[in-house]
Amino acid sequence: MRMSYAVLAGCTALVLGATATATATTKAKVTATTAQAVPGQARHVLPPHDGWASTGGGTTGGAGADAAHTFTVTTWEEFRAALAAGGDAPRVIKVKGVLRADAAGCGAFEAEGYDFAKYLAAYDPAVWGRDRPVSGEQEDLRAASATRQAAAVKAYIPSDTTIVGVGRNAGITGGSLQIKDADNVVVRNLTLESPLDCFPQWDPTDGATGAWNSEYDSAVVHGSTHVWLDHNTFTDGAHPDxxxxxxxxxxxxxxxxELDIVRGADLVTVSWNVFADHDKTLMIGNSDSAGATDRGRLRVTLHHNLFRHVIERAPRVRFGKVDAYNNHFVAPASGYQYSFGIGAESQLVAEANAFTLPAGVGAGRVLKKWKEAPVTATGNRVNGRTVDLIAAHNAEYPTEPLRSGAGWTPTLRTGVDDARQVPPVVGRHAGAGRIR
Structure with missing residues (x-):
């Protein structure tokens, strides 16, 4: 039920006269409010030409919602109830305060008989070895516990929906926004604190020494189209690695x-967000073998985002035509791996970005070659100097050369700042609580 930009031009001043109340079948009560009480930002639509999500009819979210489908929520239960209420009608959900998806604690999800101490004893490499995946009673109970947590912390976002934080301190802690098989979704002005997986799985075959693998991204765009993520802050919050x-x-x-855009997702604009204090941050395309689903899709624009103290995947790209311009990357003092990961059949354009790297880290580290794919990188600055990122990479890693020329030229931009202006502009305006 997406409406044209012309029809929606006056949505920020829309006045609806009635109020209504919707009571969900869960125990949560969701209150519908008049549009007079909805800040103008709840009715904002993605401007024309603002990235890939502006094409093909644009992205308007729930800007056309009536009063009965405009909700204010203050708890995780109310939020999920609002997502389920109202059928296929456009909706606006205003998040007031911080919603705690993890309030119940990990103990609430444990399957009967699961015991982490027993899990550690059963799969200790000295006992189990490192040459086969774990299996058996405690692994089965771990998986059952994980299923319970997933049901509690995931929230599925339907088509024609706007989710917007109220004021400067709105957010979600411990929840995972699942934008799955939907069209026309807007998420703005939220601080999203990464979920903590209560039941990571030990995989002794992952690498030379094994690894703990976890679930739950703060947000996932899965098979969805026309998605605008704007002025959010993605962070590990109180629980960094x-x-x-x-x-x-x-x-x-x-x-x-923190954010994954995967499995045939397409036409996504990610603007004015902060991605902070994380390891594997942003993935576009989840598998080299997903060409049948992803080829010709995964078109994503990233602009005016701050990537602060993230280790890698900012983003890692497979298949998609990705336009990354005017972003600021501030690498951590230690542990930095790379920013742009060049993956299978990707066509990344990186223009007029700014990079702040610590002493001893060369500009060649900004790009990481995973598979043979062309890249366009122009007008970027590293520590205040204009740098040819491809040449810097090829000089530092001559056995893994990158090929210049992504083969396309982005046109869906509202304007490109000089890279010298990116750090102050992004620093002042990116992230939750700074919406304009």
């Missing part, structure tokens, strides 16, 4: 990604 223990000599990783 530095606070996590190690078992079997490996970090007990409880985080997955």
């Amino acid at each position: 530095s606070t996590l223990p190690s078992y079997y000599g490996e970090l007990y990783q409880r985080h997955d990604g």
Whole structure:
């Protein structure tokens, strides 16, 4: 039920006279409010020419919602109830305060008989070895526990929906927004604190020494089209990796990604967000073998985002035509791997971005070659100097050369700032609470 830009031009001043109340079949009560009480930003639509999500009819979210489908929520239960209410009608969901998807705690999800101490004893590499995946009673109980957590922390976003934080301090902690098989979704002005996986799986065959693997991205765009993610802050919050223990000599990783755009997703604009303090941050395309689904899709625009102290995947790209311009990348003091990952059949254009790298880290590290694919990189600056990122990479990694020329020229841009202006502009305006 997407409406044209012309029809929606006056949506920010829309006035509806009635109020209504919707009571969900869950125990949560969701209150519908008049549009007079909805800040103008709840009715904002993606401007014309603003990235890939502006093409093919544009992205308007729930800007056409009536009063009965405009909700204010203050709890995770109310939020999920609002997502389920109202059928296929456009909706606006205003998030007030911080919604706690993890309030119940990990113990609430444990299957009867699951015991982490027993899990550690059963799959200790000294006992189990490193040449076969784990199996048996405790692994089955771990998986059952994980299923319970997934049901509690995932929220599925339907088509024609706008989700917007109210004020400067709105957000979601421990929840995973699933934008799956939907069209026309807007998410703005939220601080999204990464979910903590209560039940990571030990995989002794992952790499030379094994690894703990976790689930739950803060947001996933899966098979969806026309999605606008704007002025959000993605963070590990109170639980960065530095606070996590190690078992079997490996970090007990409880985080997955901050944002994944995968499995045939298409026409996505990611603008004015902060991605902070994370390892594997942003993935576009999840598998080299997904060409049948992803080829010709995964068209994503990234502009005016701040990637602060992230280790890698900012983003890692497969298949898609990705336009990344006017982003600022501030690498951590230690542990930095790369920013742009060049993957299978990707066509990345990286223009007028700014990179702040610590001493001892060369500009060649910005690009990482995973598979043979062409790249366009122009007008980028590293530590205040204009740098040819492809030449820098090829000089530092001569056995893994990158090929210049992505083969396409982005046109869906509202304007490109000089890379010298990117750090102050992005620093002032990106992230939740700074919506204009």
